[in-house]
Amino acid sequence: MSIRDEVIAQMQRVAKQQSKRLAPLTDETPLLETGLDSLCLAILVASLDDELGLDPLSSETNTHFPSTVGEFIAVYEAAAADADV
Amino acid sequence: MPTSDFRTLIEIIGPRDRGPDSVISDAGQRIALRDLGEKTNLSGPVTNLRGRSVLLATTDQLPTVLALAHLDGVVRRVTICPPDVSVPHLRDASADAEVDCIVTDGLRDIPDLGGAVAVVRCGMQLEHEVEPAAELVETEWLLFTSGTTGRPKLVQHSLMTLTGAVADGVGAGEAPPVWSTFYDVRRYGGLQVLLRALAGTGSMVLSDTAEGVSAFLRRVGEAGVTHISGTPSHWRRALMSGHAGSMSPRYVRLSGEAADQAILDALQAAFPEAEVAHAFASTEAGVAFDVRDGKAGFPASLLSSAGRVSLAVEGGTLRIRSPRTAARYVGAEAPALPGRDGFIDTGDVVEKRGDRYIFVGRRHDIINVGGLKVHPERVEAVINRHPAVSVSRVSARANPITGAIVVADVVLGPREDDAVRAKAELLALCQNELARHEVPASFRVVRSLPVAPSGKLLRQHA
Incomplete structure (x- = not known):
């Protein structure tokens, strides 16, 4: 599964678990309009750490917090690329 | 003096x-x-x-x-x-x-x-x-x-200040009690029991650091122990060992950690003839009170009852004034012990529910989830109600969004082999009973949980 697919799958899983309705997602959808609140996002980040071994938002080099779904996915894709090098 | x-x-x-x-x-x-x-x-x-x-x-x-x-x-x-x-x-x-x-x-x-x-x-x-x-x-x-x-x-x-706090409940004409404790008697919880035994007419069976729990329970059974105490963690371990049936005590006592309803019920079921009591005590505050009605927490009426021990709840924590309170901390940099009015702040957070106060956790163990407080013990008490669970520990996991989230480590009982189903049921149980931020984001099934030498579940302090 690609990083993008894994992120989307975990978003759907967390939304279901937290009884939230996930908005139709595009790269431009702001994170705060996905239907996931900050607790959901916190759980999402922890789940992605468990599934992918990546926690780029906790990394010391991370200064920019993503504000859209596309940016969020891009942060994980960049971290995965870094991890592969 | x-x-x-x-x-x-x-x-x-x-x-x-x-x-x-x-x-x-x-x-x-x-x-x-x-x-x-x-x-x-x-x-x-x-x-x-x-x-x-x-x-x-x-x-x-x-x-x-x-x-x-x-x-x-x-x-x-x-x-x-x-x-x-x-x-x-x-x-x-x-x-x-x-x-x-x-x-x-x-x-x-x-x-x-x-x-x-x-x-x-x-x-x-x-x-x-x-x-x-x-x-x-x-x-x-x-x-x-x-x-x-x-x-x-x-x-x-x-x-x-160390003696006289533990009533043995031995009636006239009954055989002298045989006391034991999972605690080391060089700690407050164990010393209480030792001194109670030495003040009575009976005997005392000491635990042994080098001995496994099964061997200790066998020895306790052979010695005919009638009165035995330990922390809820000690008791969970005893029940999990499968050897708790080696003994048939008349009095089972819990102290040192908050006793939740699950462990009280489990002990009463394991020892139907015994009186199961839980006590509130700490090294500093001494033994404050015993609760003998089989329910977690303590009756709110204790706060207003006149006696040698006074209880108060201030700022959400339980405070105790008692003749069994320690005099002071010792040492050059030692902080003062009793506050004004002679009350000691136990650091135990209590909440009133109906006519009882329930222990919800230690003030210093609070997890902060995006500014919302979570008491690990309160979450553990819900998890421990699930019949498949032997013991659980709830802790904080660092998180870039909310600072921390709640996670749970769970030990399942020996007959529980479907971890996936158990985890799904635990999530549903917690979602039903707890606020959203209190619900563990993950449940990890582990074989055992570490217990400190004091007999208390080992916690990582933030």
Whole structure:
């Protein structure tokens, strides 16, 4: 599964678990309009750490917090690329 | 401050009035308490110990107990060392307590305090004659607090503040009680039970650090133990061992950690004939009260009841004022102990539900999830209600969004093989019973959870 697919799958899983309705997602959808609140996002980040071994938002080099779904996915894709090098 | 009407430990034991069946035992030894009247395990003249500040450090519990019988009333101060205190911490404590004599079994690593500090041997046997004590003093008893991190603190008690708190519930005409405890008796929780046993007419069975829980439970059963105490963690471990049925106690006591409804119910089911009581006590505050109605928490009416022990809830935490409270912390940098009005803040957060107060956790263990507070024990109490769960531990996991999220480690019972189903049910249970931010984001099934030497579930403090 690609990083993008894994992120989307975990978003759907967390939304279901937290009884939230996930908005139709595009790269431009702001994170705060996905239907996931900050607790959901916190759980999402922890789940992605468990599934992918990546926690780029906790990394010391991370200064920019993503504000859209596309940016969020891009942060994980960049971290995965870094991890592969 | 010395009072004129104190009693010494040997007077409380009253060796002359005891029969040969009144004994103290551990995994290897059995000592008749009446022999303490004539004999001691302390080598050398007791007069050498007069007025000293003694560090009492032995490997096993029994030499400490035997030595205490003849140190109390003679020495100025005795600092009782639990087994797991490191040599550097013993050195710090020795400085705080102004130790000028070490009593040891010679088997334990002790700090080198220099040539001016006498070293006296105490063994496993009562092999030395006791000299009659000329003049008795009220000895200060210094105990280590059960905190698991950092430099341990010493609190000052006396035999008076340490005794009399545990009622044995033994009716007239009943057989003398046989006491035991999972605790090491060199800690407050265990010392309570030891002193209760020594003040009564019966016997005492000591636990043994080197012994597994199954072997201890077998020994407890063979000794016919009637009264036994431990932390909820001790008891969960006993129930999980499958050997709890080795014993048939009349009185089962829990202290040291909040007892949730699940462990109270499990113990009552395992020992249907026994009275299951949970007590609130801490090294600093002493034993405050017993709860004997089988329910978690305590009746709110205790707050207004007149008695020697006063309870108050202020700022959400339980405060206690009691004649069994420790006098003070000991040491140059020691903080003051009782607050204004003589109340001690226990740091235990309580919440009123109906006509009871329920323990929801320790103030210092609170997890902060995006500014919302979570008490691990409150979440654990819900998880532990699930029939598949033996024990659980809830902790914080760092998170870049909310600072922390709640996660749970869970030990499943021996017959539970479907971890996936159990985790799904636990999530549903927690979502049903708890606020969203309290629900663990993940449940991890583990084989066991670490318990500190104090008998309490080991927690990582934030």
